[in-house]
Amino acid sequence: MRVEIWSDIACPWCYVGKARFERALRDFPHRDRVEVVHRSFELDPGRAKGDVEPVITMLTRKYGMSEEQARAGEDRLGAQAAAEGLEYRTRGRDHGSTFDMHRLLHLAKERGRQEALLDLLYRANFAEERSVFGDDERLVELAVAAGLDADEARAVLADPAAYADEVRADEREAAGLGARGVPFFVLDRAYGVSGAQPVEVFAQALARAWGERSPLEPVPGGDADVCGPDGCAVPGH
Numbered sequence: 001m002r003v004e005i006w007s008d009i010a011c012p013w014c015y016v017g018k019a020r021f022e023r024a025l026r027d028f029p030h031r032d033r034v035e036v037v038h039r040s041f042e043l044d045p046g047r048a049k050g051d052v053e054p055v056i057t058m059l060t061r062k063y064g065m066s067e068e069q070a071r072a073g074e075d076r077l078g079a080q081a082a083a084e085g086l087e088y089r090t091r092g093r094d095h096g097s098t099f100d101m102h103r104l105l106h107l108a109k110e111r112g113r114q115e116a117l118l119d120l121l122y123r124a125n126f127a128e129e130r131s132v133f134g135d136d137e138r139l140v141e142l143a144v145a146a147g148l149d150a151d152e153a154r155a156v157l158a159d160p161a162a163y164a165d166e167v168r169a170d171e172r173e174a175a176g177l178g179a180r181g182v183p184f185f186v187l188d189r190a191y192g193v194s195g196a197q198p199v200e201v202f203a204q205a206l207a208r209a210w211g212e213r214s215p216l217e218p219v220p221g222g223d224a225d226v227c228g229p230d231g232c233a234v235p236g237h
């Protein structure tokens with residue numbers, strides 16, 4: 001069975017949702033026969049590479065909230081991440097274009113290192129002090145840590161066309177499947193799960209999708225937190 005996950009490195013709910021899905025997958029009896037593929041989705045596809053701003057500034061602009069409200073929302077997100085065993089810096093993070101990261105993830109997919117690079121990018125963005133935006137050498141360091149060749153990673157970053165078509169194809173496919181935000185999980189092209197659902201919902205989806213073949217059908221689970229082009233849901237806001 002194949003599980004495709006559309007996500008963005010700038011999306012906190014993708015960070016949390018990945019951890020919840022992985023908890024469900026660990027307890028799934030057929031987990032050794034599940035292939036997980038990560039696909040690209042940019043929350044801010046029109047943002048220029050050098051356009052970097054503090055997360056708090058971005059939140060106040062997108063949501064029209066005060067800085068105090070934005071900080072409180074980040075604190076609540078940090079608590080949700082901590083509940084999944086994830087580190088989350090609630091202050092001092094940046095927001096910017098993730099296009100180059102997605103291009104590197106497609107290179108990593110070809111080299112069998114996609115999962116490793118994605119985890120490193122998430123951790124760097126949400127848990128570490130040094131920004132991942134607007135710094136090619138930072139991305140090269142993470143690529144090398146994931147097992148990629150430094151010169152190959154630099155060549156991809158130096159060529160804006162490298163893997164660009166693959167990123168755009170993922171995004172078109174997400175739109176065709178009805179994804180309006182991320183994370184968006186598609187199980188064997190039979191079931192769709194939107195948002196950072198509870199572990200129990202992912203477990204139900206895995207059980208239902210196993211061995212079944214039908215048109216893509218949303219799995220009941222209620223509203224869950226997602227990130228979309230207009231921003232990310234803020235807990236309790």
